[in-house]
Amino acid sequence: MPQTPFKNHSLPGRIEVGDFDEGGEGVGYHDLTPETGNDYRPGTAIDLKPRPGGQWATVDTQAGEWTAYTVRVPFGGVYRCEVLVSNDRSPGAFRVQVDGVDAVPIMPAPNTGSRDVYVWVGVPGIRLRSGAHVVKLLTERESISVEAMRFLAEVFDPAPPAGEVVTTLSSGLYRVP
Numbered sequence: 001m002p003q004t005p006f007k008n009h010s011l012p013g014r015i016e017v018g019d020f021d022e023g024g025e026g027v028g029y030h031d032l033t034p035e036t037g038n039d040y041r042p043g044t045a046i047d048l049k050p051r052p053g054g055q056w057a058t059v060d061t062q063a064g065e066w067t068a069y070t071v072r073v074p075f076g077g078v079y080r081c082e083v084l085v086s087n088d089r090s091p092g093a094f095r096v097q098v099d100g101v102d103a104v105p106i107m108p109a110p111n112t113g114s115r116d117v118y119v120w121v122g123v124p125g126i127r128l129r130s131g132a133h134v135v136k137l138l139t140e141r142e143s144i145s146v147e148a149m150r151f152l153a154e155v156f157d158p159a160p161p162a163g164e165v166v167t168t169l170s171s172g173l174y175r176v177p
């Protein structure tokens with residue numbers, strides 16, 4: 001099955017973790033246990049549990065598991081990427097890639113003391129070009145639970161002057177020094 005969006009994600013914005021791409025195991029996600037037991041994405045193996053606000057969070061993810069999201073970036077610029085994560089069993093860690101390149105390098109998830117307490121953790125200074133990208137959220141060390149990701153705009157690229165020919169750049173990202 002091809003990788004297609006389950007929801008149209010546009011950045012800057014928030015991505016609910018359960019809204020990973022269609023395409024199944026190895027395409028939209030990788031999950032180490034075939035069972036799921038959630039009503040939000042039936043037919044997938046991702047373990048999702050409802051949150052009090054109505055969102056769905058991945059729970060107790062294992063190292064090596066990931067979810068992928070096709071996103072649209074109308075305006076290139078510098079972004080901050082954060083993950084809303086819970087971890088009651090240190091050490092947990094995650095990583096975020098854009099088009100296969102580390103945007104958030106392997107980052108420890110702070111021990112929040114309870115799997116019901118979530119905190120935003122991330123990094124600034126991520127340069128995103130305009131266009132379509134695939135964002136991948138990877139669990140590097142178990143066991144973390146994730147509710148969402150968000151990309152916040154720090155600086156948008158200046159709009160080109162009227163009449164200027166704009167060269168289309170290849171997709172991708174780089175870290176701003």
Ligand SMILES: [Ca+2]
Pocket residue numbers: 031032033034035036045046047
């Ligand atoms: Ca599973």
